[in-house]
Amino acid sequence: MDISFIAIIFFIGLIGSFISGMLGIGGSIINFPMLLYIPSALGIAQFTAHEVSGITAIQVFFATIGGVYAYRKGEFLNKKLIAYMGVSILIGSFLGGLGSTHMPESGINLVYGILAIIAAVMMFIPKKGLDDIPLEQIKFNKWLAALLALIVGIGAGIVGAGGAFLLVPIMLTVLKIPTRMTIASSLAITLISSIGAISGKVSTGQVEFLPSLIMVVASLFAAPLGAMAGKKVNTKVLQVILAFLIFVTAVKIWLDILFTNN
Numbered sequence: 001m002d003i004s005f006i007a008i009i010f011f012i013g014l015i016g017s018f019i020s021g022m023l024g025i026g027g028s029i030i031n032f033p034m035l036l037y038i039p040s041a042l043g044i045a046q047f048t049a050h051e052v053s054g055i056t057a058i059q060v061f062f063a064t065i066g067g068v069y070a071y072r073k074g075e076f077l078n079k080k081l082i083a084y085m086g087v088s089i090l091i092g093s094f095l096g097g098l099g100s101t102h103m104p105e106s107g108i109n110l111v112y113g114i115l116a117i118i119a120a121v122m123m124f125i126p127k128k129g130l131d132d133i134p135l136e137q138i139k140f141n142k143w144l145a146a147l148l149a150l151i152v153g154i155g156a157g158i159v160g161a162g163g164a165f166l167l168v169p170i171m172l173t174v175l176k177i178p179t180r181m182t183i184a185s186s187l188a189i190t191l192i193s194s195i196g197a198i199s200g201k202v203s204t205g206q207v208e209f210l211p212s213l214i215m216v217v218a219s220l221f222a223a224p225l226g227a228m229a230g231k232k233v234n235t236k237v238l239q240v241i242l243a244f245l246i247f248v249t250a251v252k253i254w255l256d257i258l259f260t261n262n
Helices: 003-023 028-042 049-070 079-102 105-123 142-159 164-174 179-203 209-232 235-261
Strands: none
Touching (some): 003 209, 028 235, 049 209, 079 142, 105 142, 105 164, 164 235
């Protein structure tokens, strides 16, 4: 392990964690393909998909801690929303993880692909006046929020991936939560849901210690910076960036499905 290895892994961690903090979406969307392909292309390391998933699970946990810490002061963390959706997604991901043992790989991929398409479509639905609602007047159907988080958790648990990019459009479009509150609360919910992922990865020996440590350091540095940037960027711009990122993720998932099936 030389300085170039440390520098590349740290740089990847910075990018994913900054985006995580700014948009409230787990950095694994960015970090997974970067860790899988960049070190290999540069000839400095060759990670397997299992190793990458273990590293990103650790990174997401610490990135969301950093993001939530940056939002700790203010009204953007909706504690009731976090409680209902956080507990539900944790239960759902556990059930999905158990159920995945009885599903073929093609079925698992199809479930996540369908959820990704739904998320992408929802991000392009107009959200006029959403961010004009005073934060103290925010109301939502707590049981609907819990049910939707449970469904997302089951889907995420089946595939073994995070569900943050599915939660955000649900919170914006269905629950009518303003953009900045959605981003802050999504970070907290993702933090809760990532606990299960870390437990599974560590217990099955899928975590590489050194690259994970490098990613953690990058996360604790970059995620709060991303959260601070998210507070300053216009909410319409944030929605556009979110929509683009979720659309690209959906396309990638379906390309993987079609490539695997063929």
